[in-house]
Each structure stands twice: as structure tokens, then as C-alpha cells.
Amino acid sequence: MSTSERLVVNGRAYSMPSASTIVVCVDGCEQEYINQAILAGRAPFLASLSDADLGTVLTGDCVVPSFTNPNNLSIVTGAPPSVHGICGNFFYDEASGAEVLMNDPKYLRAPTILAEMARAGRRVAVVTAKDKLRALLGYGMRGICFSAEKADEVRRDTHGVEQIAERVGMPVPPVYSAQLSEFVFAAGLELLRHERPDLMYLSTTDYVQHKHAPGTPEANDFYAMMDGYFAKYHEAGAILAITADHGMNAKTDAIGRPRVVYLQDRLDEKFGAERTRVLLPITDPYVVHHGALGSYATIYLRDAARANEVSTFIASLDGVEAVLDKQAASKRFELPTDRIGDLVVIGERLTALGSAADKHDLSGLTVPLRSHGGIAEQKVPLILNRRLRDLDANRRLRNFDAFDLALNHAV
Amino acid sequence: MSTSERLVVNGRAYSMPSASTIVVCVDGCEQEYINQAILAGRAPFLASLSDADLGTVLTGDCVVPSFTNPNNLSIVTGAPPSVHGICGNFFYDEASGAEVLMNDPKYLRAPTILAEMARAGRRVAVVTAKDKLRALLGYGMRGICFSAEKADEVRRDTHGVEQIAERVGMPVPPVYSAQLSEFVFAAGLELLRHERPDLMYLSTTDYVQHKHAPGTPEANDFYAMMDGYFAKYHEAGAILAITADHGMNAKTDAIGRPRVVYLQDRLDEKFGAERTRVLLPITDPYVVHHGALGSYATIYLRDAARANEVSTFIASLDGVEAVLDKQAASKRFELPTDRIGDLVVIGERLTALGSAADKHDLSGLTVPLRSHGGIAEQKVPLILNRRLRDLDANRRLRNFDAFDLALNHAV
Structure with a gap:
């Protein structure tokens, strides 16, 4: 050639x-x-x-x-x-x-x-x-x-x-x-x-x-x-x-403390335990030295018919920039529909998304959180x-x- | 008291x-x-x-x-x-x-x-x-x-x-x-x-x-x-x-050059001269030492019936984060409807909005543009x-x- x-x-x-x-x-x-x-x-x-x-x-x-x-x-x-x-x-x-x-x-x-x-x-x-x-x-x-x-x-x-x-x-x-x-x-x-x-x-x-x-x-x-x-x-x-x-970007307040929306906690409180599963594709949630905190989360629903209701609730949370259902996320971000759950959640510039607070060990964050x-x-x-x-x-x-x-x- | x-x-x-x-x-x-x-x-x-x-x-x-x-x-x-x-x-x-x-x-x-x-x-x-x-x-x-x-x-x-x-x-x-x-x-x-x-x-x-x-x-x-x-x-x-x-925020590329969407130029090209008026409320456009460049613009339309058409066009421009009509902008940002024009345009984090390029004198920008x-x-x-x-x-x-x-x- x-x-x-x-x-x-x-x-x-x-x-x-x-x-x-x-x-x-x-x-x-x-x-x-x-x-x-x-x-x-x-x-x-x-x-x-x-x-x-x-x-x-x-x-x-x-x-x-x-x-x-x-x-x-x-x-x-x-x-x-x-x-x-x-x-x-x-x-x-x-x-x-x-x-x-x-x-x-x-x-x-x-x-x-x-x-x-x-x-x-x-x-x-x-x-x-x-x-x-x-x-x-x-x-x-x-x-x-x-x-x-x-x-x-x-x-x-x-x-x-x-x-x-x-x-x-x-x-x-x-x-x-x-x-x-x-x-x-x-x-x-x-x-x-x-x-x-x-x-x-x-x-x-x-x-x-x-x-x-x-x-x-x-x-x-x-x-x-x-x-x-x-x-x-x-x-x-x-x-x-x-x-x-x-x-x-920094994901902190003015004094360097992480700003995190713990989605699994908020969803469990609102909709009950095990109704939703928050998955953070940034990393293995069991490797805790970096906190596993980024500004993107996927959500799997036990009851897909409640997608609108869950979506509206998440969109109302301070620090959330956007919530898209599977089809909209797949179209806007060109993602494979079979690997992104039912909802995709985007955190604002200065906010990270977590699952449940007790699954994140932030003790390894020796400097203010910066993530993506x-x-x-x-x-x-x-x-x-x-x-x-x-x-x-x-x-x-x-x-x-x-x-x-x-x-x-x-x- | x-x-x-x-x-x-x-x-x-x-x-x-x-x-x-x-x-x-x-x-x-x-x-x-x-x-x-x-x-x-x-x-x-x-x-x-x-x-x-x-x-x-x-x-x-x-x-x-x-x-x-x-x-x-x-x-x-x-x-x-x-x-x-x-x-x-x-x-x-x-x-x-x-x-x-x-x-x-x-x-x-x-x-x-x-x-x-x-x-x-x-x-x-x-x-x-x-x-x-x-x-x-x-x-x-x-x-x-x-x-x-x-x-x-x-x-x-x-x-x-x-x-x-x-x-x-x-x-x-x-x-x-x-x-x-x-x-x-x-x-x-x-x-x-x-x-x-x-x-x-x-x-x-x-x-x-x-x-x-x-x-x-x-x-x-x-x-x-x-x-x-x-x-x-x-x-x-x-x-x-x-x-x-x-x-x-920085409003530049990786090498410090300003990233600017010149809205008046784009609108004149698309809809003709004097059909729209871009006003940048950041400052007096005739005081040019800071470039008058921020990430917010208001647009006054000669023909208000074309608001949707103009809005759709602006939203398609790279660097534009959002376009809202007067009512939506007034509601979302709590602004007085009589002072914001027909459309409000928001620039993305790294992009500033200009009117016509020849109205902005960037020679005074001795360091990379940072604005708001x-x-x-x-x-x-x-x-x-x-x-x-x-x-x-x-x-x-x-x-x-x-x-x-x-x-x-x-x-």
C-alpha cells in the first residue's frame, strides 16, 4: 500500500x-x-x-x-x-x-x-x-x-x-x-x-x-x-x-471541601431501598483511595415506568446539571443504549456525584477534590x-x- | 427600635x-x-x-x-x-x-x-x-x-x-x-x-x-x-x-486566545443587517479597553414573530450554552421583562459573546481573556x-x- x-x-x-x-x-x-x-x-x-x-x-x-x-x-x-x-x-x-x-x-x-x-x-x-x-x-x-x-x-x-x-x-x-x-x-x-x-x-x-x-x-x-x-x-x-x-475541574467549595450529591442516599430516601441502583462508571466503587467521585452517574430502575418521576426528582437536586433518559443520553452523547442504565445524570461543574455516602472513603483525598x-x-x-x-x-x-x-x- | x-x-x-x-x-x-x-x-x-x-x-x-x-x-x-x-x-x-x-x-x-x-x-x-x-x-x-x-x-x-x-x-x-x-x-x-x-x-x-x-x-x-x-x-x-x-472563568483556548461568538455578525449574515440588535449589558460598548466581552447577551428583534427562528439559529452556534426568550429568561433568572430584550443568550464556560467583531478592540487584552x-x-x-x-x-x-x-x- x-x-x-x-x-x-x-x-x-x-x-x-x-x-x-x-x-x-x-x-x-x-x-x-x-x-x-x-x-x-x-x-x-x-x-x-x-x-x-x-x-x-x-x-x-x-x-x-x-x-x-x-x-x-x-x-x-x-x-x-x-x-x-x-x-x-x-x-x-x-x-x-x-x-x-x-x-x-x-x-x-x-x-x-x-x-x-x-x-x-x-x-x-x-x-x-x-x-x-x-x-x-x-x-x-x-x-x-x-x-x-x-x-x-x-x-x-x-x-x-x-x-x-x-x-x-x-x-x-x-x-x-x-x-x-x-x-x-x-x-x-x-x-x-x-x-x-x-x-x-x-x-x-x-x-x-x-x-x-x-x-x-x-x-x-x-x-x-x-x-x-x-x-x-x-x-x-x-x-x-x-x-x-x-x-x-475543582469539585469543591471555597475552602476545598468536596461538593457531592450522594444520589443513592437521596433516591433511597425518596423512593425506598433497592428501587434504584446508582452506578458510577468512573471507577471500581471498592477502590476507595480516590473517592470514586466524578460528575457522571448512571441509574438503573427496578420499575422503568417510574423513569419520569425519578428523573424529575434528580433534576431538582442542587448540583445536578442534567438528567437524560437512556434514549436521550444515547442520542446526545452517542453512547451504547445497552450499557448506560435507564437514566444518565450529569453533575454541575463544581459538583461530583456519589452513590451512598458510606460507600465513599474520602480519607484518601489529601488535597481538595478535582475531577471530571x-x-x-x-x-x-x-x-x-x-x-x-x-x-x-x-x-x-x-x-x-x-x-x-x-x-x-x-x- | x-x-x-x-x-x-x-x-x-x-x-x-x-x-x-x-x-x-x-x-x-x-x-x-x-x-x-x-x-x-x-x-x-x-x-x-x-x-x-x-x-x-x-x-x-x-x-x-x-x-x-x-x-x-x-x-x-x-x-x-x-x-x-x-x-x-x-x-x-x-x-x-x-x-x-x-x-x-x-x-x-x-x-x-x-x-x-x-x-x-x-x-x-x-x-x-x-x-x-x-x-x-x-x-x-x-x-x-x-x-x-x-x-x-x-x-x-x-x-x-x-x-x-x-x-x-x-x-x-x-x-x-x-x-x-x-x-x-x-x-x-x-x-x-x-x-x-x-x-x-x-x-x-x-x-x-x-x-x-x-x-x-x-x-x-x-x-x-x-x-x-x-x-x-x-x-x-x-x-x-x-x-x-x-x-x-478563562474565555480562551489552550494557548490563551479569546474564544468569542460574534453574535451580531452571525445574525446579520443569517437574517440581514438591522433585523436584530445585539446588546451586551456587561459594559459600554464604546469603552474598548477590556473588550466588552462576557458570556451574556440580550437580543432585540425588529420582527418579534421571528423569535423562534432566531433562537434556534443561535442555539446551534458552537459556544452558546442557552438561548431563552424574554418570558423564560425573566422567569428563570428573575429579571425585569422590560429591560432584557426579546432573547437572552448565555455563553459556555470558555466562550464569550460579542456583538460585531469590528466593535470590539481586543488590543487592550494584554493577558488571556478572563470574564463572566x-x-x-x-x-x-x-x-x-x-x-x-x-x-x-x-x-x-x-x-x-x-x-x-x-x-x-x-x-
Whole structure:
């Protein structure tokens, strides 16, 4: 296949990479992080891309729920969750009566651009921060695919590369650290220089953004680190597209205490126990160190005929931005109807949604809660180190257009 | 009148002040400013109020449009704009065909709590940063009322006090400065110590918040300054209620460029010239140094029968959060129907609304645009240095409950 040929994945056509092409998903990259790092003089390379001759800076919408897995999968499939099926970490399987973890690739309903490019003979590489995303992102893909978290377990037969930790020259970082993301970028640079992948996807973790607001010293340090790597990728001749899985907002009052609507408590009080089931697809509710608090919840009703009544009640609660029934949510947010419950609830910008208060252990929140999941975290950057051609000015840009912009529109 | 008597203003009853009572309106106080100043260790007094024995930290909703004048008037009348009439700086008078400035007290339709307390024999003082608010806030009020901006023009017969600049010991600051607000607090302390007002209202300017994000050094310096004065008011025995006229958000992309929907241009293109009139009540459109860009616009239609058509078009524009017709806007935001045009448009959190691009001079924007006006800037702090009693937990709190909380609920 020559570079003039096009590859169709999930109904969209992609040109073959004309140079090493890197798509970066900066987890939790509220745009203000970049803005403030530039103002502080810590991101000179990103600042340089505002020159229309050198680069392109756009804003796009991520997928709601503005969570990590649905958005990473949307970016690598170029499609919304209604196509790829991953709309959170969990859904409730009514047949088995169990909460089902969607980290398993068997829940993925669409091929990735990465796997199809590899199938078409292109060299493809994926580096993620946490290992839990690796299996989904690398599904069906021949090439290099590993996580920073388990970089010391990388083997050629299973990960497409070996001795990467030694080659990168950084110790494998703790899973909750800024260094975990730095390792992703350092490994990406090592691969770019030596393996020269045609297409590479790098995905970080939002450890820093959950803890530190835009413009604070820790956030600026993190963005300065990234800026340095982006400059190196650029100098190495790569086409670079930077986007995010979701934004990030404080979910607190003025004094840093979390603002939470505990939906299960409110619903039990109003409608009785076990009439409704609140499921928070942000995370496993039994892993409590981060509070499992985001601004998106799904609700399963024992009696579907009461949907209107429950919906009206939830919409009346302070801190709730919107309540949509399954059909409306599926249409507006392009979600698979079989995995979102009967109702979808969105929290306001400064409010998180919980299930029952006693299921959330907030003792691990050592700094004021910052989180995501709602519409308030939908705006994300779309930044390229190239000018773009033939882009419809009226098109609604999505983070899952990143491969399209890099492969089809970058000059 | 004894302290057990109650004063009714605009249908709400207020107890007489039991101690010197100070309500502070911190202009543009997005809650995150306080949160970040506390995290940086720069606001120890405000941090101490999270102890339920010492103080109360709540979140309330300001008035939309989240602008300075409507909210200051709501706070001092204890009522929404549908009662007091001030819903922006401007409205369009169809009879005269002119844009009418609402800074004149003749547009005020309700008495203030301040004026009524003075009438009931209490000592009342008002200090504002900018002089333009002074006439509205002090309307019909016997007592002390002056601005930091014109502190050197203060006379006993017109302002209720004299030689205040000399007494404060600070030079009168430039109108665009952080010091203008500091002067308000310093003057408030001087009055508290010597005039001992029963009731005092202090209102700052959002010069700092328009320029600097929460947690940045300049913002933290400003909040540290305020924290010091709040501590002094507390030590002097005052009951202190702190709120804001509105929040503040970046209105930019990741690289700091303003995101603006120029409504007049879009409407002229779609419906023809002079079919619609976009009015931005944030400010005088001919004063261009701040760009006149906020997230709220009113639209006057030549042909009111086309309201639905125009509304649908505007709602389809990227960056628009909501479009309401006059009746819906008046109901939802409690606005006077005769001063809001035919349609009210709300911009999204990261988007400002403009009229025609050539009417906005953005050359004065020396730092990335931060502004307000929309629903995204509605959450504001309500902080008291007292516990509260008899407060209904289900009540929707407003910034214009500040006097009610301080006079009727503080313990």
C-alpha cells in the first residue's frame, strides 16, 4: 500500500502516515493548564504553535462521560462509544445482576486505527501510563504496546519490544506519580529515535491534574516536562497531534471541601431501598483511595415506568446539571443504549456525584477534590505542530478527530 | 427600635445588627481563588473558618447575568433584579431608539437594606472600589458612602465623612489596580475602629481576577491581603459575611486566545443587517479597553414573530450554552421583562459573546481573556465568621442572602 492509499476504519478514511506521526492523549488536560504554563514561561514550544505558520491550536469536544477509557477508545477508533462500546469502566448486567468491569477487550465493538494500520503493514507503537488501558488500546494490534507502570515486565513476544526500562534509563515509576507520565514520553522518544514507528499513540495519567490546579508550580513543572518532549518530537521530524481524554475541574467549595450529591442516599430516601441502583462508571466503587467521585452517574430502575418521576426528582437536586433518559443520553452523547442504565445524570461543574455516602472513603483525598465526568470537562485541546488544510470551519471538532487531523489534514 | 425589632425590606425581615456587621462583596471571586490561596498557605484566617465552631462556609448562586451591578444591587436589596430593576449596565430603549445606561439611581425600583437601616437609626457605611457603583448603592441612604477611586474628593456633607484618604494613610490608587480594592478594606478598617458603623458594605473591583487565574502569585497576593483585613475585622468583634457578585472563568483556548461568538455578525449574515440588535449589558460598548466581552447577551428583534427562528439559529452556534426568550429568561433568572430584550443568550464556560467583531478592540487584552456573565460564573462563596442557626438545609442559597445570614442567622 502506498502513501496515497487510504485506510478505512469505522467508516472513516485515513491516509497512510507520510512521516512518523504521534498522537498524544494528555489525561485530564483542561486547556487552562497549557494556557497557564505558557503564561509562566514554562511551555515555549507549545507557545510557538500559536504562530499559524508553525502549528494549529484548536478546541474540541471529548466524549461524555468525560472519563479516561471511553475517550482513549474513541481517539484510537476515531468513533464515539456508540460504535466502540466502551462507555465507562463499569456497567450493570441486569441478566447476571452484577456490575461488570469493561476493561476486558471483549467489550470492544470496533477495531482501532492502530491495529488496522499495523495490519496494513505500518509500524505502530503504543505507550500508556497505567497498564489497565494497555489491553484495550493494543487489542488486535501487531506492534509495540506496553505501559510505563509495567515497563520492567516488557518482553518482545508479548509487547513487541524488550529491555525498554534499561533503554529509557529511568527507573520504573510508582503508579501514582507524575513520573509515570514522564516515562511514557521518554519511552516515546526512545522508540521514535530507534524504532521509527510510522504511527505512535502515547497516553498519560492525570495524577497531577487530579491534585494540582492550572498555574500552580506542580502543574507548571509537569507541563514544562511535556513541552520539552514535544519539542524533541518536533525536532525529530514527527507530525504531532496533542489532545486530551477530558478536562478537569475543582469539585469543591471555597475552602476545598468536596461538593457531592450522594444520589443513592437521596433516591433511597425518596423512593425506598433497592428501587434504584446508582452506578458510577468512573471507577471500581471498592477502590476507595480516590473517592470514586466524578460528575457522571448512571441509574438503573427496578420499575422503568417510574423513569419520569425519578428523573424529575434528580433534576431538582442542587448540583445536578442534567438528567437524560437512556434514549436521550444515547442520542446526545452517542453512547451504547445497552450499557448506560435507564437514566444518565450529569453533575454541575463544581459538583461530583456519589452513590451512598458510606460507600465513599474520602480519607484518601489529601488535597481538595478535582475531577471530571461531566459536560463541564468536555472542552479539550487539539494541537498540532503543522498547519492544516481542507478543514471545514463549521465542523464540530472532537478529540477523536486527532488521527484524522494528523493523517488527513496536516501539511 | 430595639435590637429585637425587625426591619422589613422588599418583603424580607431583618433583625437589627447586634454587633458591627460587615458584608463584603469580593468582585469576581470564583471560589477557587480562596481554595488555592488556602492551599498556598496565604489565607490562614479564611482557612480557620472551616472549623464549624468558628465559622460557616457555604456556596450560593449569584444573579444571572453574572455581572457586577445586578449582583451588587441584589445583595444590598436582598432581592433579584425583577424587584430592583438593575439587570446590567445597559438596556435598549425602543421608544427612544437609544442604548440606555442604567448607572443612574432613577432605574432602581427598590429600597436598599442599607438605606432602610439608616432610616431606622442605625449607623451605616458603604465603601466601593469604583465610583460608578456609589450612586446606586448609596441611593436614599443617610450615612457614610464613598469610593476608593474618588477618596480624595470625599466631603462630610456629600459622603458622610471627611479626610478619609489622609486617615487611611494610603495614596488614592489608580482605578485599574489591586490597590483600589485594598484601599476599600483599609478604609473599612478605619471606619470600623472609629465610626463603629452598625452595618457596613464593602465592594471591591475584579481587576485582579480578570487578569490572574486562581493560585497564581498575583491572585494569591491579593487574597492574602484580603485575608489579613478579614482577620482584623474579626478581631475587632465584627460579624463578617463574605460573598461575591460573580465568579470568573478563562474565555480562551489552550494557548490563551479569546474564544468569542460574534453574535451580531452571525445574525446579520443569517437574517440581514438591522433585523436584530445585539446588546451586551456587561459594559459600554464604546469603552474598548477590556473588550466588552462576557458570556451574556440580550437580543432585540425588529420582527418579534421571528423569535423562534432566531433562537434556534443561535442555539446551534458552537459556544452558546442557552438561548431563552424574554418570558423564560425573566422567569428563570428573575429579571425585569422590560429591560432584557426579546432573547437572552448565555455563553459556555470558555466562550464569550460579542456583538460585531469590528466593535470590539481586543488590543487592550494584554493577558488571556478572563470574564463572566453566564451560568458558569454563578457559584459564589457565602462565608461567615460565625456559626449559623435556623438555616433550612434545603434552601437555595443566593449571594443576596448575605444580609439575611449575617443579621438573622449568625450566632
